[in-house]
Amino acid sequence: MSETPAGAAVLEVSGLCRSFGPVTAVDRVGFSLPAGGSLGIVGESGSGKTTTARIVVGLDRADAGTVTVRGRERTAAVRGRAARLARAREVQMVFQDPYLSLDPRIGVGAALRETLRLHFPGRDHEGRVRELLDQVGLGTRAADALPRQLSGGQRQRVAIARALAVEPAVVVLDEAVAALDVSVQAQVLNLLADIRAETGIGYLFITHDLGVVRCVTDQVVVMRSGRIVESGPTATVLADPRHAYTRLLLESVPHRGWDPERIAAARRAL
Amino acid sequence: MNALDIRGLTLRLPATARPVLDGVDLTVGAGETVALVGESGSGKTLTSRSALGLRPAGSTADGSVRVAGTEVLGAGPAVLRALRSRTAAMIYQDPRAATNPLRRIGDFLTESVLLTGALDRAAADRRAAELLDAVGLDASVLDRYPGQVSGGMLQRVVIAAALMGDPALLLADEPTTALDVTTQAEVVALLDGLRRRYGTGLLFVTHDLGLAAAISDRVYVMYAGRIAETAPAAALFDRPRHPYTAALLAATPRIDAPAGRLAAIEGQPPDLRAELTGCPFAARCPLADDRCRTEAPRPRPAPGAADHLTACHHAERLEGSAANV
Secondary structure, three states: OOOOOOOOEEEEEEEEEEEEOOEEEEEEEEEEEEOOOEEEEEOOOOOOHHHHHHHHHOOOOOOEEEEEEOOEEOOOOOOOHHHHHHHHHHEEEEOOOHHHHOOOOOOHHHHHHHHHHHHOOOOOOHHHHHHHHHHOOOOHHHHHOOHHHOOHHHHHHHHHHHHHHOOOOEEEEEOOOOOOOHHHHHHHHHHHHHHHHHHOOEEEEEEOOHHHHHHHOOEEEEEEOOEEEEEEEHHHHHHOOOOHHHHHHHHHOOOOOOOHHHHHHHHHHO | OOOEEEEEEEEEOOOOOOOOEEEEEEEEOOOOEEEEEOOOOOOHHHHHHHOOOOOOOOOEEEEEEEEOOEEOOOOOHHHHHHHHHHHEEEEOOOHHHHOOOOOOHHHHHHHHHHHOOOOOHHHHHHHHHHHHHHOOOOHHHHHOOHHHOOHHHHHHHHHHHHOOOOOOEEEEEOOOOOOOHHHHHHHHHHHHHHHHHHOOEEEEEEOOHHHHHHHOOEEEEEEOOEEEEEEEHHHHHHOOOOHHHHHHHHHOOOOOOOOOOOOOOOOOOOOOOOOOOOOOOHHHOOOOOHHHHHOOOOOEEEOOEEEEEEOOOOHHHHOOOHHHO
């Protein structure tokens, strides 16, 4: 599916800056996602992780810096419908809340067909809809269901199927499992791992949950106040964090013998 | 006297085939921290709200809910007003939704004790200033509006407001879910300090097992309106006896676990529209047999541990770790 040779970066972000008035939301952010890789961006509210994701997808414009997908620069404005669609096919996004990202009046099958018609007109889509539903673990029966007839986990599967429909190079998942219950979250995380193994699609995983990062990413970038404070292989960063802020984030995850008082003091000191 | 004593609480809603709460037993001792853990729809929020006499419209309730010795089920308006303004208080998930954006924080803090006449204006102002100091905010916040402070600060204000009536019982329903992890640590440290200082019983409702393990003395795990398992925190996490508890622990992504696939629990919790015979977890349980599908398990104590109760026919087979499932 990917046109990029294995090992080469499918997504390359460099020197990204974005300001909102006096606030610098993203400050010289750069990272690279290898083909078929999975990169996590972690940080707290206001760290700039969501703004970065929105720029990568094309929902926001950078003041400076570049985003390159499969060697094609996407930061510049494009003209024309075909060019816009081609750019949309490169990167797809799955949002946190499938209750908001799906139209409540449109059935699951129709939502997938709409996306397919837009990007691949003139093809027969029935087989592809069945294939997509199967790929995300939903039966063909789900095609007739409206979003409200599905559980939260099933809805998120529909959102994932819709992102996969256009055969993107990269899927950006913005807190995509944060709203799900633990048992359902595990199902969806396993599904995402399977899809990546099968298709070689790259993931950019935006999350505040370090457990999720450990589970589904190879590389991680830690952001604070718009800047990257640490980055590296996930296992290394989590086992041996170099930056004081990364250490604070790790210690803040509740565990037995946890001392919230000390974390609160460390946070004030940082 | 226990801060909260729930005995055999059963709650039925119209147009449902099974009770949404089914024979719930739960206690919170004075000055004790108890975690109530469950997924969406398990009934954890309904259970905690019952302590304030809050029930969904049209519901019927059986059993007993006593807060600091006073029966709440079927209590009249005067009793409930005293309960909600003094004896028990709730901290909700979203502090923005729990405050009035058009009222100053000072008025929000003193409102309930002034309305019920529990304190006069001067005493209420003193108490508000004392509590703001206890939650680490200075008195300048009193004149500000909720929109002028951060989410973490506003959650501290809500916690201070909950303590205005010096309650015997503090109910915290996912109080840190909307907060960043480092802010969560601050709020938990704060709640723990206040519980010790004022001897308040704390019922902490959460979906986060790690958080429950970190902060509580005892834990209750709910599934489909029933208590599946309850035990001291260490015993529950080291030696879970209910397959659901073990499966939840195994399904939680952890920073110290190896990368790769999680042990997901297949299937969905039972639908409220379907009648339940037997164990509610049977359809998803690797240990389930015919008995599980026909006969509901009663809570039974673990050998030699009267405070570790498990509603499972096969609790003995699970003796050990989550890895067995």
